[in-house]
Amino acid sequence: EVQLVESGGGLVQPGRSLRLSCAASGFTFDDYAMHWVRQAPGKGLEWVSGISWNSGSIGYADSVKGRFTISRDNAKNSLYLQMNSLRAEDTALYYCAKEMIWPPVFDYWGQGTLVTVSS
């Protein structure tokens, strides 16, 4: 059974940093690209970042480019999101999502970890 479990969320002051983690199990992690998607309270889905199976291709939404860094450790079956210079508008539930081999859509999602940016 595929499982994605996010952690690392919490309350953080504007301008500070936070690192999210996603522990994956139930599939061969290093065969698949992975993504982070967020959802502000009461709002829609926003794609944040994606990373290929070997970290060779990485992309970011314009809203987080230069502040967030996605990475993965295939030996640990883990995905990460380093979030720096956090802003109030980064407050959201952050989901980890597994991509299908093809097409590149998200067939499994975690339950999310909540990040609240507030002073």
Place this chain on the structure above:
Amino acid sequence: EIVMTQSPATLSVSPGERATLSCRASQSVSSNLAWYQQKPGQAPRLLIYGASTRATGIPARFSGSGSGTEFTLTISSLQSEDFAVYYCQQYNNWPSSTFGQGTKVEIK
């Protein structure tokens, strides 16, 4: 950035009726379009990819159509479990992706 626009924002439908949801892309995304369903307190669930292919385990009452910039998700006969928010997603320029703002399907 490709902008996805969904309409209507809210759709009020009676159980057993047909629901038609629209999604428009600001530029062509070919058939690189997916639909997701999200219920309160749950993660999204993949329904449709490639504009018209149902994901594993998705009932036949869900169907997708369209290509280029205009797409439609149709639920042929709404069941109680189908009342939810639906999002379209384009994946035409990997790894980047964008979602529409969502359509809430509510009980009339």
